Amino acid sequence: MVVLALVAVLTLLATRDLTQLWWIVLLAVAGLPASMAPEHWLIGPISRMAEVVVLGLAASQVAAVATIGGHIDGLGASAVLPYLAVPVTVTALRRRFREGALLIATVAATLLITGAFTEVGGARQVTQTGYLAVCAQWLILAVLGLYAAQTLHRVMQLRQDTKPQPYAEATRLLTQLRTVARQLPGATLDPGGISEHLLEELRTVARTDRGAVLSASGGGRLVVLAQIGADRVDWETTLDADSAIADAWASQQPQTAARSQSRSHRGGDVSALIVPLVAGVRTVGLVVLEADAAHAYPSPVTAEVTGLTGPAALRLEAALLFDEVRSLATNEERQRLAREIHDGVAQELVMVGYGIDNALATVHEDAEETAESLRTLRQEVTRVITELRLSLFELRSEVDRHGGLAAAIAEYARTVGASGGLRVHLSLDESTARLPAATEAELLRIAQEAVTNARKHAGATNLWVTCEVDPPYAQIEVSDDGHGIGDKRSDGHYGLAIMAERAERIRGRLEIRPRQPSGTTVAVVVGSSPRRDNLRGSAAAAEGE
Structure with missing residues (x-):
């Protein structure tokens, strides 16, 4: 028209x-x-x-x-x-x-x-x-x-x-990933292990007093996957800062500098070499090498370093992608279980509780024994519902990309401690740098298991939670003043085995020891703290004198 x-x-x-x-x-x-x-x-x-x-x-x-x-x-x-x-x-x-x-x-x-x-x-x-x-x-x-x-x-x-079908393509890629993962040395894809091995290789071709492998995380920051050196280094982890690290990430080209790339360096002659780890067209990480000398990284040394970082970039990208896929799948499964429990068993138990309440209301006064049995049953149902709600809280708890590991552990300890009548004592020491997301997730689950065991089995009054994070080092301790982990504790070995498996997955060390005068301490340590090692070395030297 x-x-x-x-x-x-x-x-x-x-x-x-x-x-x-x-x-x-x-x-x-x-x-x-x-x-x-x-x-x-x-x-x-x-x-x-x-x-x-x-x-x-x-x-x-x-x-x-x-x-x-x-x-x-x-x-x-x-x-x-x-x-x-x-x-x-x-x-x-x-x-x-x-x-x-x-x-x-x-x-x-x-x-x-x-x-x-x-x-x-x-x-x-x-x-x-x-x-x-x-x-x-x-x-x-x-x-x-x-x-x-x-x-x-x-x-x-x-x-x-x-155009490939999404599920068919995802199935094909995951099948290939599983096959490749089984064929790799050690049948594992560990970003931390790959990073440590790369630093040791680079140490053989270039002088390195301090070194680290950094990778991207949420919020536009970098995380320390591994580091070497005797001194504690607070590396620059902000990509929008005016630093050689930010320049190397943006340009995908090696950068040299005559100043340290850490915020904690005390001064003196320093040479820094920053090499981006580029897989295809994507920057997956950075290698930072520093030497306490001027002009320590001439062009021939830089060429040798980049020759080693090229193949390592692809290995590191595969490890990071594998970690991300596993984390996404794990979180999705936890959320699914939480939904099913909330909509299924939890609702049914609530209805059972209401049924018991109705039965109590109709019991005659002369049936005191029956009424007492119903009240006991109601208390047990209430306890089970409380346990389910805490389990749902645990399943849904995650490390916030902005809050950090210490905040997540503190929130869980306060919530669970309050439900169990425990007085919670927190000691949190977390640097601005972040651990890899997979490491933070596993440490949170280990802390949750330890806190839950203390609430359910220890018979304790107090709960002490210590969280120290100084990437790539971290230490989590959960202590209680209960009756210990002996025969009176009914934890069994299942929860301890799960914690040990989680610690091994992130290349950490799990320690379970008695606490004096009573109780149990569960500690997990990831990496090594140069600061602590130096203190131990000084103490040993003093004892020797």
Whole structure:
């Protein structure tokens, strides 16, 4: 209707003759069946064919009248030929490209025939060059539009056919990942182990008083995967800082500097070499080497270092991706279990509790023994519901990307301690640097298991939770003043075995020892603390003297 209105206006401007609007009426009548039944296999094509025939007749007649009126020869055809876009566009949208080509051929033949035989005032005005040129222009535009639509359809179809199905592709990739993981040395993908091995290799080709492997984490910061050196180093972990570390990450090129890349260096001559670990086009980490000497990393040394970091980048990327996939799968499964418990067993137990309450309300006064049994049963159901709610809280607890490990452990200890009537004592010492996400998750689960065991089995009054994080070093201690881990404790070995497996997964050390004068201490240590090692060395030297 919009195009018809436009064509009517153009026809009046070209001919200044109201009688020529009959052609517009005929076009509307010819196209009406196709508009009323667009999906019909016969009515639609016949109606569109009638449209282009009427269009050809109208174009030649309007052109002739416009020529007599003093316009340029053939210009009047431009008044009605824009309507050709309507039937051609409809066939293109319905992917009937052959029908569209037939329509264009039909209107071309109609234009030629009517132009050759239509006379106005005894002269063959419409056979002039201007008319043919105008018709040719509109026909070429129609052909190009139809061809463009057909090409676009083919491209979209090709993309649709070649696009892999998400689940099929995920299955294929995970199957390959499992196969590769089994074939790797040690049948494991450990970012920390790979990073430590790389630092030891680099130490053989370049002087290294301090070194670290850093990787990206959430929040635009870096985490320390491994480090070497005798001194405690607070590495620069902010990517938006003005540092050689940020430059190396952004440029993917090795950077040298005459100053330390740590915020805790005391001064003196320092040479720093920062080499990005690039796998393909993606930066997966950085190697930072520092020596307490000037010009310690000339070009030949830098070349040797980059020769070793190239293959290590691919290994580290595979390990990080494997950790991420495992973490996503684990978190999703924990959330699924939490939902199922909440919507299933927990709700049913609540209903059982309500049923016991109703039964108590109907027990006669002379059935005191029955009432007492029901009250005992109600207490037990309440206890089980409390345990389930704490289990749900544990399943849903995660290390917040902004809050940190210490905050997550503290929140869990306070919540569980309050439910068990424990006085909780917290000692938190966490640096601004972060541990890898997988390491933080495992440490949180170990702390949760230790706190839960103390609440359920220790019979304790106080709970001490100590969290010290100085990446890549971390130590978590959970102590209670209960009756110890002897025969009175019913933990069994299952929870302890789970904690030991988690500690081994992050290359940590799990210690379980008695606490004096009573109770138990569960400690997990990841990495080594140069600061503590130095203190122990000084103490040993003092004892020797």
